[in-house]
Amino acid sequence: MTLHEEFNFEELPAGTKQTYRMTVNFPEAPDLVDLVTMISGDRSQRESVQSEIDSVFQEGTLSVPVLAVCGSRPGKTLVTTAGIHGDEYEGMEAIHRTFEALDPSSMSGTFVAVPVVTLPAYWMACRVNPLDGRNMARVFPGSTDGCASERLAARLLDRVMRHASLYIDLHSAGRGSHWVTMCGFCDHGSQAETARSAARCFGAPVIWEHPHDPEATGRTLNATCDLEIPSIYTEAFGGGHARAEDIDCYTRGLANLLRFLEIAELPAAGLPEPYEPVEVRGMGNTDRGLNASTSGLAWLLIKPGDRIRAGQKIGYLRDLEGRIIEEILSPQDAFVIGVRATPRVFAGDNLAILS
Numbered sequence: 001m002t003l004h005e006e007f008n009f010e011e012l013p014a015g016t017k018q019t020y021r022m023t024v025n026f027p028e029a030p031d032l033v034d035l036v037t038m039i040s041g042d043r044s045q046r047e048s049v050q051s052e053i054d055s056v057f058q059e060g061t062l063s064v065p066v067l068a069v070c071g072s073r074p075g076k077t078l079v080t081t082a083g084i085h086g087d088e089y090e091g092m093e094a095i096h097r098t099f100e101a102l103d104p105s106s107m108s109g110t111f112v113a114v115p116v117v118t119l120p121a122y123w124m125a126c127r128v129n130p131l132d133g134r135n136m137a138r139v140f141p142g143s144t145d146g147c148a149s150e151r152l153a154a155r156l157l158d159r160v161m162r163h164a165s166l167y168i169d170l171h172s173a174g175r176g177s178h179w180v181t182m183c184g185f186c187d188h189g190s191q192a193e194t195a196r197s198a199a200r201c202f203g204a205p206v207i208w209e210h211p212h213d214p215e216a217t218g219r220t221l222n223a224t225c226d227l228e229i230p231s232i233y234t235e236a237f238g239g240g241h242a243r244a245e246d247i248d249c250y251t252r253g254l255a256n257l258l259r260f261l262e263i264a265e266l267p268a269a270g271l272p273e274p275y276e277p278v279e280v281r282g283m284g285n286t287d288r289g290l291n292a293s294t295s296g297l298a299w300l301l302i303k304p305g306d307r308i309r310a311g312q313k314i315g316y317l318r319d320l321e322g323r324i325i326e327e328i329l330s331p332q333d334a335f336v337i338g339v340r341a342t343p344r345v346f347a348g349d350n351l352a353i354l355s
């Protein structure tokens, strides 16, 4: 990766489209080469893995790419992030396509995007940050003298996220599960009204509204909502790859938000005709979803978007000898937001997200 100038929002020159870097202090250079090589599956790749990691960890810092398009005229700022979890690719491509399509000379305002936040997790094609085993979506607002994930979160919030007129965090189900393609927001605080309008404007097939949950902390949206920045997020089918329709939905969604903020008009903008999203309301705390009570092989009989009844059999767990050790029953009438994709479960692993 080429090393670029440090990103500084206050000094972005008008009428420019440029790639920057956001540096984070990592005096203890991590030794990830063997782990990443093992995941990529071939010892012969060790040298290319080493060179990619070395290009990003230099002189005690990690350099994360930041893409910025600063319009010729002043206006609002759309900030977006992807790759908070390393195995969620839809937002990365949607950001790259949007950056490619934008022309600063016809813009009023600014687009700032971090396409791959948690680089070490991206290299490992996994959800959590392998530098410290932490989930980046549970460490915000972070801390400048905390663990690796907390330092990355604090830097991202300070250098990038806090400058948003509107913030959108592009997630998806990642490697381990499948979700409906949706846009979510929190219905509390001064940001709620704009966030609701923005979520609708994004144009996803499902909109999920969350009431305040004091136990759901550490998300990017907790930090931006605390700063009263209207904030939304997305999820998609995932599964460790990215469906073309989800990349299209995210790309169209970003174009719709740029129009919503009167920053830019892109050809990708527009809503599906007719646009009649499924609207659901619920806590959305995936840490308290339907979890496996024991370890084994889990087979789910439902798919994202299903409507299910309380007591309905929605799956079963087998042990390694083939015995059925648990019938999984729905605890409630629900709309199925997400379903586990990886059959191997340990006790406590999430099996499904129900609204």
Ligand SMILES: [Zn+2]
Residues within 6 Å of the ligand: 084, 085, 088, 137, 171, 172, 174
């Ligand atoms: Zn995620």
